Amino acid sequence: MKQSCFHCSEDIPNNVDLTVMVDEQPQPVCCYGCKAVAETILHGGMQQYYQFRDDRNPKIEQQDVTSYQVYDEISIQNEFVIQDSEYLSADLAIEGMHCAACAWLIETRLSNLEGIKQIKVNASSQRARISWQATAIKLSEIFFAINQIGYSPYPFKLSEQEQRFKKVNSGFLKRVAVAGLFTMQTMMLAFALYSGVIEIEYERFFRWISLLLTIPIVTYSAYPIMHSAIRALLNKTVNMDVPVTLAIMGTFLASTWATVQETGEVYFESVSMFTLLLLLGRYLEHNVKSKAATVTANMLKLMPLAAELKQQDGSFVETSARQLSAGQIIRVKEGLTVPADGQLVSSQCHCDESILTGESEPVAKKQGDLLLAGSIVTAQTIEIQVQASGNATTIAQMANADSELSSGSSFVNMADKLSRYFVSGVLIISAATFVVWHYVLGENGFWPMIAVLVATCPCALSLAMPTAMTAAATALKRKGVLINRTEALEAIKKLDVLAFDKTGTLTQGKLSIEKVITNTQLAEQFSEQQILQWVAAIESHSSHPIASAFKHIEFQQIATEINVDNGLGLSGIVSGNLIKVGSKDYFSLDNNHPWCDARLLVSVNEQLIAAIYLADPLREDALSMAKDLPCQKLILSGDTKTSVASAANHLQCDYFAELKPIDKVSQLHQIQQQNKLVGMVGDGINDALVLSAADISIAVANATDLSKQKSDIILMSHQLNKINWIFTVSNKLNTIIKQNLCWALGYNSLVLPLACMNILSPYVAVFGMSLSSLLVVINSTRLLKL
Numbered sequence: 001m002k003q004s005c006f007h008c009s010e011d012i013p014n015n016v017d018l019t020v021m022v023d024e025q026p027q028p029v030c031c032y033g034c035k036a037v038a039e040t041i042l043h044g045g046m047q048q049y050y051q052f053r054d055d056r057n058p059k060i061e062q063q064d065v066t067s068y069q070v071y072d073e074i075s076i077q078n079e080f081v082i083q084d085s086e087y088l089s090a091d092l093a094i095e096g097m098h099c100a101a102c103a104w105l106i107e108t109r110l111s112n113l114e115g116i117k118q119i120k121v122n123a124s125s126q127r128a129r130i131s132w133q134a135t136a137i138k139l140s141e142i143f144f145a146i147n148q149i150g151y152s153p154y155p156f157k158l159s160e161q162e163q164r165f166k167k168v169n170s171g172f173l174k175r176v177a178v179a180g181l182f183t184m185q186t187m188m189l190a191f192a193l194y195s196g197v198i199e200i201e202y203e204r205f206f207r208w209i210s211l212l213l214t215i216p217i218v219t220y221s222a223y224p225i226m227h228s229a230i231r232a233l234l235n236k237t238v239n240m241d242v243p244v245t246l247a248i249m250g251t252f253l254a255s256t257w258a259t260v261q262e263t264g265e266v267y268f269e270s271v272s273m274f275t276l277l278l279l280l281g282r283y284l285e286h287n288v289k290s291k292a293a294t295v296t297a298n299m300l301k302l303m304p305l306a307a308e309l310k311q312q313d314g315s316f317v318e319t320s321a322r323q324l325s326a327g328q329i330i331r332v333k334e335g336l337t338v339p340a341d342g343q344l345v346s347s348q349c350h351c352d353e354s355i356l357t358g359e360s361e362p363v364a365k366k367q368g369d370l371l372l373a374g375s376i377v378t379a380q381t382i383e384i385q386v387q388a389s390g391n392a393t394t395i396a397q398m399a400n401a402d403s404e405l406s407s408g409s410s411f412v413n414m415a416d417k418l419s420r421y422f423v424s425g426v427l428i429i430s431a432a433t434f435v436v437w438h439y440v441l442g443e444n445g446f447w448p449m450i451a452v453l454v455a456t457c458p459c460a461l462s463l464a465m466p467t468a469m470t471a472a473a474t475a476l477k478r479k480g481v482l483i484n485r486t487e488a489l490e491a492i493k494k495l496d497v498l499a500f501d502k503t504g505t506l507t508q509g510k511l512s513i514e515k516v517i518t519n520t521q522l523a524e525q526f527s528e529q530q531i532l533q534w535v536a537a538i539e540s541h542s543s544h545p546i547a548s549a550f551k552h553i554e555f556q557q558i559a560t561e562i563n564v565d566n567g568l569g570l571s572g573i574v575s576g577n578l579i580k581v582g583s584k585d586y587f588s589l590d591n592n593h594p595w596c597d598a599r600l601l602v603s604v605n606e607q608l609i610a611a612i613y614l615a616d617p618l619r620e621d622a623l624s625m626a627k628d629l630p631c632q633k634l635i636l637s638g639d640t641k642t643s644v645a646s647a648a649n650h651l652q653c654d655y656f657a658e659l660k661p662i663d664k665v666s667q668l669h670q671i672q673q674q675n676k677l678v679g680m681v682g683d684g685i686n687d688a689l690v691l692s693a694a695d696i697s698i699a700v701a702n703a704t705d706l707s708k709q710k711s712d713i714i715l716m717s718h719q720l721n722k723i724n725w726i727f728t729v730s731n732k733l734n735t736i737i738k739q740n741l742c743w744a745l746g747y748n749s750l751v752l753p754l755a756c757m758n759i760l761s762p763y764v765a766v767f768g769m770s771l772s773s774l775l776v777v778i779n780s781t782r783l784l785k786l
Contacts, residue, residue, distance in 0.1 A: 005030035006038060068143035071155070077139065078322065080155040082391050087117050089131040090139070091156035094121070094146065109149050113137060127156055172283045179221035179279055182213045183272035189213075190269035207259045210268040218252050222275045238423045243430070247453035248275060251762060254446060265447075270766045274454060277770025284777045285467045303374060303395065307339040308332070310383065324389035331383050338375045341393045342384035343368055349382045351375040356395060357480035357717035368551060422748075426456045433756045447762060451755035455765035456748050465737060471783035472733040480716035481726060488696045488712035493730040495631045495696060496676035498723075499668065501687050502637035502647055504545040505700055506720070507616040511549035514615040517595065522609050531602055531610045533557070534579045538572050545683070546600070549614055568660065569600075578605050583638065585658065597642045616643075618650060625720040626651040630727060634671075636664045636680075636690065664690040681723065698723065729786055736783060740776040747772045 003012045006020060006027035019026040020038045029035045070076060081090045094106065103121035106128060110119045115136025121128045130142060146153040189206045192198055198206070222245075229245035232238055252271050258264035308316040310329035321339035324330065329345060332338050338351070350362040353375045362378045365371060371384055374395040390396065430452040437445030473483045483489050500506050516528050536553035539546065541562045559572035559579070569582015580586070580603045584596050587608060595601060598611035626633050633653035637644045644657035656667050668690060671678050680687070680694035691697035691711050699711035700718055715722055751768055754760040760768075 003028045068140035068147075071139045071143060078390055080391060081139070086133060086135070087131050088134050088139075089118075089129065092128045092130060092146075093154045093156040094126050094128055095152040095154065105149055106146060106151065109145055110142065113142070113145060116142075128153075168286060172279065172286060175221040175224070176276070176279045176283055179217050179272065179276040182217050183269070183276045185213050186210050186269045186272045193266070204259075204262060207266050207268075210266065211256055211259050214252060214255075214268040214271055217272050217275050218248065221279060222248055225275075225278070238427065240423055243423060243426050243453045243456070244278065246427075246430075247450055250446070250450050250453070254450075267762050270454075270763045274766040274770060277766070277774060281770065281773040281777050284774070284781065304337050304339045322390040324386045326387055328386045329383055330386060331381060332377050333381045334377055334379060336377060338371050338373050338377065338384065340373050340384070340386045340389040342371055342386045342388075344371055344382060345385050346380075346382040349380060350378045352378050353717070357719075422456075426453065429456075429752065429756065437758065448756065448758040450762050451758070451760050451765045452752065454762055455751040455755045455760055455769050465740065467777055468733060468737050468740065468780035468783060471780055472729055472786075475783055475786045476726065476729055479722060479725065481722055482714040482716065483712075484714065485712040489726075489730055490734060491677070491730075492679065492696055492713075492726060493630075493734060494677055495679045497632045497634055497671055498629060498679045498681065499634040499636050499690075499694070500680075501682040501690075502635055502639055502644055503616060504683050505681055505687075506618055506622050506635070506647060506651070508619055509545050509548065509616065509718075511546060511614045511616045513549055514613040516613070517598070517611045519607075519609045522607065526604060526609050528610070534574050534577070534604070535581050535600070535602055535612070537574050538562070538570060538579055538581050541572065542570060546614065579603070580606075583658070584640075585660070597640045599640055599643065618647060619718065619720055621719060621721045623650060625724055626653065628724045631679075636667055638664075661687075661689045665693045668693050698726075729783070732783060732786065736779055740779060743776060743779075744772065 005012055006022065006029055012028050012030045018029045018035050020029055020035055020042065021027075022038075022042065027038075029038060077088075077090075081088050106121050107119050110116050110130065115133040117131040117133060119128065119130050128146075132139070132142060143153045189210050193203060193206055193210075225241045226245045226248070228239060229241040232242055248271055251267050251274075254264075255266040255268050255271070258266050304321055306318050307321040307324055308331040309319045309324070310316055310331065316331050324340050330340065330342070344365050344367055346367065348364070348366050349371075350364055351371060352362050353372065355374045356372055370387070372395060373389075373393040388394075430449045433452050434445040434449040437443050437448050439445075469486055469489075472489060473486075476483060476489075503509065503511075513532070516532065518526070518528055518531065532550070532553050533555040534557070536550040537555045537557055537559040539550045540555075541559060542564070557575045559574050562570060562572040564570045565582070565586060569580060569586035571578065571580040571582075573579070581600055584593070584598070584601060587601050587603065589596055589601065595608075595611035599614040600612040601608060602610040602612065633651060635644055635648050635651070635653060635655035635657075636659055637647075637655070637657055638659050638661075639657060641657040644655050648655035656663075659667065664687075668678055668680065672695070677695050679696040679698065680691050681698045681700065682691050683700055687699075691699065696713070697711040698713045698715065700715045700720075713726065747768070751760055751765065755765060
């Protein structure tokens with residue numbers, strides 16, 4: 001008998017004598033490639049991989065680092081690499097990855113490399129998201145490191161993923177079609193056999209025909225199931241396909257023996273129906289994942305490949321949309337899709353942003369506003385100054401966002417553990433059932449054993465939970481809500497307190513100057529118009545929402561030597577004068593000062609000269625959102641007490657005003673110390689510190705760079721009522737998951753004793769198990785209709 005390779009499990013050629021030392025024992029390998037990979041894993045202290053992997057590794061062609069140097073080219077990286085300050089990030093497709101041990105191995109290997117900032121690997125989707133420092137490590141070196149441990153990395157492309165889903169979907173349909181066609185025939189013959197009124201020669205004939213009709217189902221339709229089980233057993237482990245395969249093959253072989261010997265019962269129709277219903281359940285589960293992939297892929301399908309680029313002479317030429325650079329001017333005609341993120345140069349327009357936000361109503365835009373790639377211009381031709389193109393656009397980052405639905409979820413992890421223990425338990429109980437019936441009771445123990453294997457399939461436990469998570473995230477994505485952390489979607493219904501930033505989150509963010517009060521002693525020296533021009537020059541260097549109140553003010557002087565004190569104010573030199581703009585804390589003003597309730601104070605050369613009061617109305621849906629929230633509401637704001645108190649009074653909630661960013665974190669921690677679960681809603685950039693401190697963070701994106709968003713949940717529009725909808729989806733998700741778990745565990749608890757006592761025949765067990773699996777999958781897909 002030929003030896004198999006320790007690493008890839010392939011047969012070792014007769015003329016090859018290669019080994020690797022594992023626990024001081026020589027293990028055979030089939031080639032120098034497998035030897036190199038195995039030694040890399042073992043010498044790197046990652047030998048646990050061989051203990052926990054679920055499958056053998058495919059044979060991977062070994063490459064040298066020069067084979068991957070093409071991916072160091074900037075023109076190539078522009079297709080799939082995203083730059084975030086000094087770090088680069090990319091999604092990779094990993095060929096040959098198939099289990100959690102593979103993901104652990106890749107993460108461990110890359111984590112040991114200098115320059116790797118973050119690595120997340122998802123075994124179920126065969127994808128890896130990597131962030132690295134370009135000055136410390138090259139992308140080709142990362143690719144080479146992955147190849148060294150036996151995997152083939154490629155740039156991930158959504159179009160290719162969609163093709164893979166279509167290919168798998170086609171394969172499922174073919175296997176289901178074969179199983180369905182031949183199952184109908186075997187069922188018709190089974191009715192005749194069970195009637196008991198046909199003559200013996202016809203009964204024998206029908207049995208042989210049933211045998212022939214079942215062979216394609218067992219050898220073709222059930223092949224992936226049996227192949228998975230065999231691989232697991234070769235690796236000295238079990239998965240949910242092991243008891244299924246034992247049931248299929250046991251019933252088929254026993255029925256074949258009964259046909260040949262012309263004695264006993266046959267259950268070919270049970271084998272056929274069992275396989276058909278099992279495949280239908282898995283097809284539905286795959287279909288949910290396919291729909292999720294389609295929602296993502298459709299985002300980029302609508303993106304134009306070309307753009308009209310403005311030349312120096314004012315003419316326009318067609319160029320590749322992916323090659324657009326920041327600062328270039330492009331033209332977009334009425335009815336066409338915006339090819340890049342950019343600022344509106346034209347005076348105004350209306351855009352359909354439904355693909356981004358899920359809202360069909362056109363959005364009014366004015367000069368200077370940000371237009372997102374994927375938006376459709378609904379009226380007039382416009383010009384846009386490009387800010388981001390290709391993979392750097394918001395829509396590309398949305399499409400590439402990987403919520404890692406199968407990792408981290410408490411329900412999914414619990415279901416995985418239950419299913420693993422359950423499989424082992426089922427195998428032990430089925431063996432015990434056979435022993436008791438055959439050796440203790442002296443009766444045929446084979447069919448009770450088969451009934452146990454069939455009736456207690458763990459498919460409902462292991463498959464339906466990820467399906468529910470995928471369906472929920474897909475439903476949210478259609479409405480413009482992105483889930484970055486799956487646990488947040490489960491846990492948000494448990495929130496005790498939901499805190500809000502005020503400016504730009506609860507309010508419209510359209511700040512306007514309500515009034516300006518100047519220092520009467522300096523009124524002759526500094527006019528109100530001059531003060532506002534200086535403030536506008538300073539605020540032009542700020543990304544804070546307050547700066548928007550001064551965008552309409554034209555100024556000639558340029559501010560230099562800008563110094564920003566986050567959360568307090570900023571200063572700069574304008575026309576030789578030191579101008580400071582900020583809150584009362586920036587100027588160390590006490591609460592007794594008459595200007596202490598002003599939003600902004602202004603000083604020139606250390607002399608306080610003006611107080612500026614700003615107006616910012618609440619969003620239209622803020623009141624209804626706050627009214628329907630199922631948890632306590634709280635405002636944490638850096639605004640003045642008067643402004644925050646007014647908003648809190650309208651929303652009927654508590655508040656803390658005049659807080660620095662670090663003060664917001666302190667308030668959050670004080671609430672958390674009361675054993676309360678606290679969520680935070682902010683703009684994702686200015687509130688980054690407090691968002692990171694919250695148990696669950698929700699960022700109202702406001703078209704900010706998604707690559708900088710670290711929040712658990714991101715709203716792609718400012719419609720606050722979507723927060724209520726997230727609570728609704730979370731409640732529905734938790735309900736459906738609990739229903740699935742209760743049904744799966746309850747069903748198995750009921751049928752197991754019946755099968756052990758031989759009350760439940762294999763035929764009935766087939767329908768019970770299959771319908772149980774179908775029920776929980778169909779129940780999970782209800783989330784897609786939300």
